[in-house]
Amino acid sequence: MSDVTPTDPTSEPTIATTSTTTSALRCEGLTKAFQGVHAVNGATFDVPQGQITALIGPNGAGKTTVVNILSGSMKCDSGTEYLGEDEVTNMESFEIARLGLMRTFQLSRELGGLTVLENLLVAPKLQPGESLFNVFFRPGTVRRAEQVNVERALEILGTYGLYAVRDDRARELSGGQKKLLEIARAVMASPRILLLDEPMAGVNPALIERIGGYILALKAQGVTVLMVEHNLNVVEKICDHVIVLAEGRTLATGRLSELRANKEVVRAYLGEVIDARPPS
Amino acid sequence: MQLFWLSFGFGLVTASVLAISAVGLSLQFGITNYINFAYGDFMALGAYITYVLNNEVLHWNIWVALVCGSLAVGVIAVILSQLILSPFARRFDKTFYVLIVTFGLSLILLNVMYSIWGASVRFYNVPINRALHIGPMLLTAYQLIVMVIAVVLMIGVAVLLKTTRLGKSMRAMSDNTTLAMTSGINTKMITTITWFISGSLAGLAGSVLGLTEGNLTPAAGELFLFVIFAAVIVGGVGSIYGAMAGAVLIGLATEVSAAFINPAYKLDIAFLILILTLLFRPSGLFARSGKG
Amino acid sequence: MTAVWYYVFTLVFFLFDYFILAMGLNIQYGETGILNFAYFAFVAVGAYVTGAVSLPNSVGTGQHYIFGWGIPFPFNLLMGGIATSLLAVVLAFITLRRLRTDYLAMVLISSSLILYDICNNFVPLFNGADGLYNVPPPFASVLKLTTNSFIPFFAAVTGVIALIMWFVMSRITRSPLGRTFRAIRDDDTVAAALGKNVFRGQLKSMIIGSFYAGIGGGLIIQFSGSLNPTAWLPGETFVVFAVIIVGGVGNNVGLLVGSLLVETLLVHLTAFLPAIPGHPGLIEYIDAMLIGVFLMVMLWFRPQGVWPERPRLSATMVRLLGKRGPSVDEARVEADVSDAALNDGSRG
Numbered sequence: 061m062s063d064v065t066p067t068d069p070t071s072e073p074t075i076a077t078t079s080t081t082t083s084a085l086r087c088e089g090l091t092k093a094f095q096g097v098h099a100v101n102g103a104t105f106d107v108p109q110g111q112i113t114a115l116i117g118p119n120g121a122g123k124t125t126v127v128n129i130l131s132g133s134m135k136c137d138s139g140t141e142y143l144g145e146d147e148v149t150n151m152e153s154f155e156i157a158r159l160g161l162m163r164t165f166q167l168s169r170e171l172g173g174l175t176v177l178e179n180l181l182v183a184p185k186l187q188p189g190e191s192l193f194n195v196f197f198r199p200g201t202v203r204r205a206e207q208v209n210v211e212r213a214l215e216i217l218g219t220y221g222l223y224a225v226r227d228d229r230a231r232e233l234s235g236g237q238k239k240l241l242e243i244a245r246a247v248m249a250s251p252r253i254l255l256l257d258e259p260m261a262g263v264n265p266a267l268i269e270r271i272g273g274y275i276l277a278l279k280a281q282g283v284t285v286l287m288v289e290h291n292l293n294v295v296e297k298i299c300d301h302v303i304v305l306a307e308g309r310t311l312a313t314g315r316l317s318e319l320r321a322n323k324e325v326v327r328a329y330l331g332e333v334i335d336a337r338p339p340s
Numbered sequence: 341m342q343l344f345w346l347s348f349g350f351g352l353v354t355a356s357v358l359a360i361s362a363v364g365l366s367l368q369f370g371i372t373n374y375i376n377f378a379y380g381d382f383m384a385l386g387a388y389i390t391y392v393l394n395n396e397v398l399h400w401n402i403w404v405a406l407v408c409g410s411l412a413v414g415v416i417a418v419i420l421s422q423l424i425l426s427p428f429a430r431r432f433d434k435t436f437y438v439l440i441v442t443f444g445l446s447l448i449l450l451n452v453m454y455s456i457w458g459a460s461v462r463f464y465n466v467p468i469n470r471a472l473h474i475g476p477m478l479l480t481a482y483q484l485i486v487m488v489i490a491v492v493l494m495i496g497v498a499v500l501l502k503t504t505r506l507g508k509s510m511r512a513m514s515d516n517t518t519l520a521m522t523s524g525i526n527t528k529m530i531t532t533i534t535w536f537i538s539g540s541l542a543g544l545a546g547s548v549l550g551l552t553e554g555n556l557t558p559a560a561g562e563l564f565l566f567v568i569f570a571a572v573i574v575g576g577v578g579s580i581y582g583a584m585a586g587a588v589l590i591g592l593a594t595e596v597s598a599a600f601i602n603p604a605y606k607l608d609i610a611f612l613i614l615i616l617t618l619l620f621r622p623s624g625l626f627a628r629s630g631k632g
Numbered sequence: 633m634t635a636v637w638y639y640v641f642t643l644v645f646f647l648f649d650y651f652i653l654a655m656g657l658n659i660q661y662g663e664t665g666i667l668n669f670a671y672f673a674f675v676a677v678g679a680y681v682t683g684a685v686s687l688p689n690s691v692g693t694g695q696h697y698i699f700g701w702g703i704p705f706p707f708n709l710l711m712g713g714i715a716t717s718l719l720a721v722v723l724a725f726i727t728l729r730r731l732r733t734d735y736l737a738m739v740l741i742s743s744s745l746i747l748y749d750i751c752n753n754f755v756p757l758f759n760g761a762d763g764l765y766n767v768p769p770p771f772a773s774v775l776k777l778t779t780n781s782f783i784p785f786f787a788a789v790t791g792v793i794a795l796i797m798w799f800v801m802s803r804i805t806r807s808p809l810g811r812t813f814r815a816i817r818d819d820d821t822v823a824a825a826l827g828k829n830v831f832r833g834q835l836k837s838m839i840i841g842s843f844y845a846g847i848g849g850g851l852i853i854q855f856s857g858s859l860n861p862t863a864w865l866p867g868e869t870f871v872v873f874a875v876i877i878v879g880g881v882g883n884n885v886g887l888l889v890g891s892l893l894v895e896t897l898l899v900h901l902t903a904f905l906p907a908i909p910g911h912p913g914l915i916e917y918i919d920a921m922l923i924g925v926f927l928m929v930m931l932w933f934r935p936q937g938v939w940p941e942r943p944r945l946s947a948t949m950v951r952l953l954g955k956r957g958p959s960v961d962e963a964r965v966e967a968d969v970s971d972a973a974l975n976d977g978s979r980g
Contacts, residue, residue, distance in 0.1 A: 133824070154828055174814055174815065175945070182812060182815040189807045190812055191809070195803055205808075227946050428932070439667060440667075448920075569738045569739075605753065615726055618726055
């Protein structure tokens with residue numbers, strides 16, 4: 061670790077709604093090596109409940125690998141992960157998802173053969189209609205659950221501006237629409253914690269603005285968000301808390317303004333960006 | 341004990357044929373990233389081309405015929421990959437499609453062979469030769485030569501991969517195609533060459549299989565393909581040296597077990613080892629980390 | 633009955649039977665994305681079990697087989713279906729959890745060969761290479777059917793069974809379970825990230841599909857009265873794949889069309905062609921080649937099949953669920969219009 065004392069996020073004077081002291085997600089000493097190369101090497105951090113936390117760091121810092129480990133898509137070599145109070149280290153991806161942690165993917169991974177609406181309808185956990193028994197012997201239960209889900213899905217599609225394309229196959233969407241679908245689908249699963257892997261990468265400024273709005277709205281609904289993000293303007297605007305990752309380790313945590321004052325962080329990552337855009 | 345050593349000898353012969361074929365399959369798999377289900381038919385095709393050169397019309401010496409037969413399959417493999425397999429692989433990003441196409445290609449090749457040569461068993465035109473005692477083992481000269489060929493080829497492939505530019509490019513492509521492409525490797529060229537090598541090895545393996553078994557049928561290759569799959573998976577998919585090691589293990593296990601159980605079930609031993617591997621060491625016994 | 637009608641009803645039987653088989657493979661491959669190259673081995677196991685449970689005790693029949701319980705139709709068929717489902721469970725536990733698509737295909741095709749090897753060599757199981765024969769035709773003695781009247785009768789029975797199985801399959805594919813299968817097919821990582829137990833989903837799909845394979849196989853042995861190992865080499869699986877791909881992956885009605893085109897036109901009509909003198913079997917070889925070529929051409933020019941999978945439209949869903957009309961629609965559409973402009977820049 062560095063000689064910088066990582067800032068305690070909870071001591072931070074933040075706006076009233078987010079001043080909770082519990083962490084929604086916590087990991088300690090995560091490591092992961094690929095063919096001898098340590099992609100993640102002891103990452104340790106807390107994601108505070110009900111806030112928006114940014115995970116930043118230079119390319120190759122292991123951000124996506126961390127997201128993969130936290131969401132269970134990948135197994136770590138060592139370390140522990142807690143979801144609230146429960147240890148979930150190396151649990152299967154679907155088990156972690158059922159505990160309320162949803163993730164999106166850096167490159168949109170839509171379910172291409174399904175319609176946009178169906179993409180959302182897949183998301184609710186443990187639907188009655190997913191049991192063969194229910195399909196044949198409790199059609200009423202299946203239908204009622206389906207009714208609720210369809211209604212809610214159409215509502216979310218409306219919110220995310222995808223209502224008009226609801227019957228298109230997801231593979232036919234534009235890049236920006238796929239990004240929105242990625243988030244909408246995760247939201248449909250009613251997550252407690254949302255892991256967004258570069259939700260704004262490769263989209264135009266107007267859409268960045270909009271996605272930022274959606275994320276803030278989710279926070280207002282009480283969803284904890286951890287997002288990998290390169291764009292420091294976005295981080296500045298919507299994130300309460302920042303975790304800096306470098307070479308697979310947690311370099312520092314805190315508010316962006318504090319981190320700008322941290323020489324090591326600046327050297328590792330923020331350098332040129334900060335010089336170009338002094339805090340306003 | 342004598343029985344054991346006898347079957348051990350046969351095991352080494354099977355292992356040699358398996359090693360040649362498994363390396364051919366693995367090389368191509370590493371580069372193109374899909375399995376060629378027509379590989380067994382490439383083998384049988386090689387055996388029959390060798391047969392034609394050796395028996396019908398030309399009456400060439402078996403070894404000359406064998407070399408020409410192998411190279412011919414190499415050329416055929418290049419043509420088929422260019423005309424059929426590569427276009428499908430490029431067009432559809434799901435592996436499904438191209439796998440079904442190789443499966444279909446296998447059906448076509450098999451029935452082409454049936455149409456031309458019929459279903460009856462054929463024999464190479466080679467003098468019957470007496471078995472020689474090699475220590476406790478009893479092997480024909482052909483079987484010995486096949487073993488020598490296998491060893492030389494395996495060393496050859498290892499040298500090719502380790503020292504030559506072609507081999508290094510192949511390894512790079514096998515690890516990461518996109519990266520290899522961006523670092524200036526002519527991936528198209530490498531793919532073509534790989535298909536040629538893979539096809540030639542298939543043709544050779546098919547011919548020597550016919551030679552060591554003493555007969556050939558169009559379906560022989562397909563049957564053998566499953567043993568190759570077992571060797572490749574047991575050795576660790578994507579690893580050339582794993583394929584070699586898997587070939588030796590499966591070759592010995594099937595033949596040695598045939599001395600003690602009903603030989604009709606010897607292939608099932610290969611399958612049993614495959615299942616045990618999957619259950620307890622799914623990445624293969626000799627796998628490097630990486631692909632898979 | 634003339635020979636022509638005899639053939640027509642034989643074709644009708646195979647049309648319906650392959651429709652059932654195609655539905656089974658379609659839920660595995662078309663809906664869930666499991667490339668089951670061993671499919672026809674499941675069909676064979678279903679046929680053997682159906683045959684062996686309906687035959688009388690093997691003592692004195694001149695055949696060797698297990699079971700021999702004299703179980704009547706259609707219970708023997710159900711037992712065949714259940715047996716193949718059990719086989720699917722065993723194979724799924726060995727392979728599905730550990731292997732990606734292509735290795736899975738390799739191991740499955742190897743398994744089919746081993747099953748073949750065992751059935752062919754281990755005589756006490758299903759009479760070895762001779763296979764089972766003299767399997768009693770259902771209802772023949774009760775209804776006093778002759779060889780001639782049995783064929784149209786059984787073709788009709790198969791049609792009814794196919795209809796029931798089509799109804800059941802449609803319920804499954806249109807349910808949320810079917811949707812989860814398709815999610816697994818399209819991207820299993822995403823499905824898992826959405827809380828779907830991918831292994832369980834694939835297992836369910838394997839079991840359902842294998843049940844269909846077993847029923848389809850059982851019908852074959854009931855129709856022809858016999859089955860031996862040469863009838864189920866790996867090439868047979870390919871014919872079922874051809875039915876699916878020609879008809880349209882993921883579409884049950886398309887499968888009937890595919891079955892009509894491939895099974896009746898390509899596979900069985902060639903039986904009418906005269907043999908080429910001096911070349912026994914040449915017609916069959918050429919036929920098999922043509923199926924391979926036909927499939928590749930189809931896959932290249934019309935990969936979605938003649939009757940493609942239809943997206944499930946929201947209007948249909950809303951109507952089926954009885955949700956009241958488009959109260960929210962207007963506002964939504966308005967919000968979307970600005971969206972179109974927004975997304976233009978990043979299309980692709």
